[in-house]
Amino acid sequence: MGFVLLIFLAWLVIMFFTSMNKKLTFIENTFVYLAAMVIHINYTWIVYEELNMADISQQILNNSAFLIHRSITLPITLAITLNLVRTSPSLGSKLIKVAVSVAVLASEVLIAKHFEIVEFKNWNIVYEIIYLFLLHLVVQFLLKYFGQLKTRGVNEA
Amino acid sequence: MKLWKEFGDNELYLLLMIAAAYLVYYLLIRRPDRLAKQIRVLSLLWGMAIGILYDFTIGGGRTDFYKVNDLNNYEVTDIFYYFLFAPFGYFFFYLYEKLNISKNTFIIYVLGWALFGVFFQWILTAADIITLQKEYKLFHSFPIFLLTQTLTGVYIQVLKSKESLTAAE
Numbered sequence: 560m561g562f563v564l565l566i567f568l569a570w571l572v573i574m575f576f577t578s579m580n581k582k583l584t585f586i587e588n589t590f591v592y593l594a595a596m597v598i599h600i601n602y603t604w605i606v607y608e609e610l611n612m613a614d615i616s617q618q619i620l621n622n623s624a625f626l627i628h629r630s631i632t633l634p635i636t637l638a639i640t641l642n643l644v645r646t647s648p649s650l651g652s653k654l655i656k657v658a659v660s661v662a663v664l665a666s667e668v669l670i671a672k673h674f675e676i677v678e679f680k681n682w683n684i685v686y687e688i689i690y691l692f693l694l695h696l697v698v699q700f701l702l703k704y705f706g707q708l709k710t711r712g713v714n715e716a
Numbered sequence: 717m718k719l720w721k722e723f724g725d726n727e728l729y730l731l732l733m734i735a736a737a738y739l740v741y742y743l744l745i746r747r748p749d750r751l752a753k754q755i756r757v758l759s760l761l762w763g764m765a766i767g768i769l770y771d772f773t774i775g776g777g778r779t780d781f782y783k784v785n786d787l788n789n790y791e792v793t794d795i796f797y798y799f800l801f802a803p804f805g806y807f808f809f810y811l812y813e814k815l816n817i818s819k820n821t822f823i824i825y826v827l828g829w830a831l832f833g834v835f836f837q838w839i840l841t842a843a844d845i846i847t848l849q850k851e852y853k854l855f856h857s858f859p860i861f862l863l864t865q866t867l868t869g870v871y872i873q874v875l876k877s878k879e880s881l882t883a884a885e
Contacts, residue, residue: 585878589871590758593765600772608776615777622778630769708753 561674763805781852833861
């Protein structure tokens with residue numbers, strides 16, 4: 560059931576991302592996807608596997624669900640959020656959108672936990688929420704730097 | 717997480733390969749036909765992300781088909797290994813543009829890179845930078861490279877339809 564739910568959520572975010580009115584350019588969306596994926600893969604490996612803070616199910620469907628969430632759902636959710644953040648007129652509005660995104664991703668982690676796809680040992684959902692919030696900030700900061708590369712290039716011409 | 721089990725020949729070869737790859741990258745971005753800054757950064761990230769994705773999907777976790785350097789655990793020298801992938805991302809994007817790859821040459825280009833990928837993995841295996849395990853053979857990487865390079869080529873084609881890769885700087 561956990562596998563089915565996480566695959567459904569992956570499908571849902573892909574469909575939402577495909578159909579949404581994007582404010583980031585094609586290359587910026589790619590950058591956000593790749594940056595979020597690289598950071599998150601390293602995070603899950605270091606925190607879950609190396610520091611042994613959590614166990615990832617070795618059952619084939621559960622493990623596949625974890626990999627799909629790690630490599631597809633989370634980075635695309637970040638891309639959706641940062642597209643929405645770009646249209647926000649105020650800091651408050653940006654923070655609300657990030658908070659909703661973190662809540663959605665944290666709920667997915669709770670689903671994974673409920674269906675024993677992930678089992679926390681010395682880790683808990685509060686740490687996960689803090690990490691997800693920081694992840695949004697870091698990727699947003701990287702995106703800002705990435706966007707400036709184009710402006711700098713034009714100014715230097 | 718460990719620094720390294722011991723600093724041996726494999727770590728030395730890895731550093732030499734990184735130095736060579738980044739030297740070529742440095743020389744290429746000095747050329748007038750270099751790619752635009754954003755494309756450069758994206759291609760480097762693309763190369764590294766592909767390496768990390770495969771490594772932490774089939775090279776670790778449940779499947780664990782190969783180990784990087786001396787341990788199945790994350791060593792600091794493994795980070796060098798991921799940085800080695802980055803300039804190859806640039807080379808792929810750069811040559812795609814430089815050789816003006818079209819529908820007629822796409823298959824040859826991708827096939828060439830997939831074969832190069834297997835050859836490079838053989839070098840990494842011979843240098844003990846990666847060790848294949850659990851009945852995983854070198855030729856199993858061929859379809860993986862083929863899929864990766866095809867998707868990368870298709871991505872570049874879409875990207876080219878939206879913006880110039882060699883924008884004026």
